[in-house]
Amino acid sequence: MTAAIQVPGISPLPRWLRLAAAILPVAATAAIGSVATRAEIPGWYASLNKPVFNPPNWVFPVAWTILYTMIAVALWRLLGAMPRTGPSREGWWLALAAFLVQIALNAAWTPVFFTAHAIGAGLIVVALLLVMVLWTIRLTWRFDRLAGWLLVPYAAWVAFATLLNAAILRMN
Template sequence: MRIISERSRPSAPARWPVYAATAAAVTATAVVGGKAVDADSDWYRSLAKPPWQPPSWAFGAVWTPLYASIAWAGGRALLKAHGHERRALTAGLGVNLGLNAAWNWMFFRCHSPAAGVAGTLLLDLSNADLIRRTARTDRTAATALLPYAAWCAFATALNAEIARRNPGR
């Protein structure tokens, strides 16, 4: 005899594809965004940067666990969401990941700190929306997204300071 709560919990085979999908989406985001980054370019090296900018290696060290937490939180929340709520959460996650990858192209490939500021502000708004949507479904998953939102807010401040120090670039 099954307990009612067991019926509402997806079985392992039903859960695996959802986590695989969120991991694939986050990996695609990292790859697409990463293709635009050239921190060794003459343009990037010539930019005036604040003394509080982290060293280059720190970005990879921070983004790796953040991307893992996005994939986990997204999968967990999607498994608990149903119907319209699940579709909206899927769309919100997709928009967020698109904005995440787009920032690299706006800043590095367009050689535009100002465009980067616009992109990261949109990402910050998307993060707030994603956390709000996720919290409706699963507070633990929403909490797991907070370091991502905090890092993006830091990136917004850093990007804005670089834009301020490099007007017209």
């Protein structure tokens, strides 16, 4: 087993650009989620049969606000760990690509589940999201361990969301 590569956090990107690049995709994902759920929570979602472990509705925006903040910080740190040259640069690009794919899956789940009312398709999307978050953690870990750790609560929440989505599918 090889040791983790620790790359100095010296990025060729200016701080403001890294900050914008970290915040914008996460904020867009949060906005998509908010728009997709706003009308559906009191109507369609309220009418679904849900398991006893379904949290109260107020828990979701609180949890997601904390998680989205942690996700943006993790992305900001990963962007700051971009190697300038060498073989680790390709690994960094792969970590960034995985990060962006999982953000896209995160943004896709809410409209699939809530707007389209496609509980089964939502389960597929959230399961893929869980796989991508775990892979993102693994890839990010090589470049910034704190960034990887910041994604662990997100992985736990997505694992819970996968279980909840599966239970709702089974019950409806």
